[in-house]
Amino acid sequence: MSDFHAHAACQCTSLAENEIGAVALCPQCGVVTLRLQYISLRFEAEAFERVASLVLQAQARLGHVPPFRPLVGDRADGADLRGDEAAFKPH
Numbered sequence: 001m002s003d004f005h006a007h008a009a010c011q012c013t014s015l016a017e018n019e020i021g022a023v024a025l026c027p028q029c030g031v032v033t034l035r036l037q038y039i040s041l042r043f044e045a046e047a048f049e050r051v052a053s054l055v056l057q058a059q060a061r062l063g064h065v066p067p068f069r070p071l072v073g074d075r076a077d078g079a080d081l082r083g084d085e086a087a088f089k090p091h
C-alpha cells in the first residue's frame with residue numbers, strides 16, 4: 001500500500017455539503033474526501049484544489065451551453081420526449 005492509505009481511521013470534519021454530496025477533511029492526514037451518491041474520492045489537499053479549479057472552469061463555460069433537457073421520458077406527465085425535435089437543438 002502507498003502512503004495514500006496510511007491513515008486508516010480518518011476522523012473527517014465536514015467542509016461543505018449539499019443535496020448531491022459532501023466534502024470533508026481529515027485533519028490528521030490532510031486527505032480531502034469528496035463524497036457523491038455512490039462514490040467517494042480521496043485527494044491530497046493540493047490535488048483537491050486542482051480538481052475544484054477544474055470544476056469551476058467548466059462551470060464558468062456552462063453559461064454558453066443551453067439548459068439540459070432529457071431526451072427520454074421521466075416527465076411527471078408521463079410524456080415521452082423521444083422524437084420531439086424541439087427537445088434537441090444542436091448548436
Ligand SMILES: [Zn+2]
Nearest residue numbers: 007010026029
Ligand atoms: Zn486521515
